[in-house]
Amino acid sequence: MKRATLDETTSNSPLEAAIEAIWFRNFITGLIIINAAILGILTYSDSLSPGTVSALEMMDRGITFAFAFEIGLKLIVYRQQFFKQGWNWFDFIVVGISLVPGGESFSVLRAMRVLRVLRLLHVVPMMRRITEALFKALPGMGAIVAVLALLTYVYAVMATNMYGDTDNPEVAQLFGDLPSSAFALFQVMTMDGWRFEVVQKVIDDGHPYSPFFFLTFIFIASFAVLNLFIALIVEALAAEQKAATEELIDEIEEDVQQAEEERDEMMELLKSLREEIAELKNAVAAGNKADP
Incomplete structure (x- = not known):
């Protein structure tokens, strides 16, 4: 099996294709947004019921483990190449801080959980570009x-x-x-x-x-x-x-060039088919003339 690459346009395994699929990235984006809302609501924990706070904290831990599972999948797929991108380092450190044992006892580590929201900066293409x-x-x-x-x-x-x-x-x-x-x-x-x-x-x-x-x-x-x-x-x-824009233009030019090459191949195929049809017609005509 070919080694996975960080290029999101190609994939060499079903697991890599799943990680780089649009639905997977949209799912992670949704989890980040939900997690941001939960962390914001938890700042009002003094005015919420204990049951609500417990439910929100359980959801927060579940989302944290989902992020950790995502990082684990990427480590399995990309291996050492995972650490060649600065954004992957950022994800790894932020999620790692959230998983520190006893982090809930330290206000600094507890407050740093909100850094997971910053993952939107590279998950959303427009934010990443900016x-x-x-x-x-x-x-x-x-x-x-x-x-x-x-x-x-x-x-x-x-x-x-x-x-x-x-x-x-x-x-x-x-x-x-x-x-x-x-x-x-x-x-x-x-x-x-x-x-x-x-x-x-x-x-x-x-x-x-x-x-x-x-x-x-x-x-x-x-x-x-x-x-x-x-x-x-x-x-x-x-x-x-x-x-x-230049990258998009290059992609369009490549697509146009590929389409032109396919068109030329089709024209050659049609030409050869016409020649074969003409030969068949000549053969049939010659056979009819040979019959008494």
Whole structure:
């Protein structure tokens, strides 16, 4: 028997074909969605009856064992090749955490069960495409984060020097030291209550021209640098969509080429049939002429 491959379009055994079938993936997707709903409902366990909580926890354990059974089937089929994909590692670790003995006694491990919901990111093709595009954009995001951190550091040093030496406890809490200034500028960058919670306090402390300082930071950090994240993600999604489109076009061209080859074979077959029919007609005509 041929060794199984991670290519979902081909299968070398009935078990591999079953695992890669659409109905199986849809079944797993349904279990993930149901499990997500159960974990959400269990957050209200204090207001639910003990019987309902027990039933939901039993369903959760049953779904966990179903996921473990799925991973076991894939390990049997793919063997070492299973670990060649990062998503398979993710599934293996997340399901493994859910099966840790005594995990229910630790709130962290119990809370991490919800990570199983993230399996939708690669089970659903569209989500997987978007997630892979985001991963491809991470190197560029790192450069943007570095620029943003440098910009925040420069402005934080300036803000500490300009506004940190004050008797106002509220302003001192915002800009009394470098970490506090960086955190306050981060709040300004997100524009979450920046007008009254940060800038107005600085103005009231005797700095009437401070809005110009904060506005330049907002224009540079929020409107310029942060928008680079959006541009980078859009570019990554466009590249991923282009790659998917090109792959689809290649598949269509292969199908068209195969259809043309089959058509040519049919034409050759029809031609040979016509020749044989013509020969038969000639033979019959010659036989009729030979008869007295």
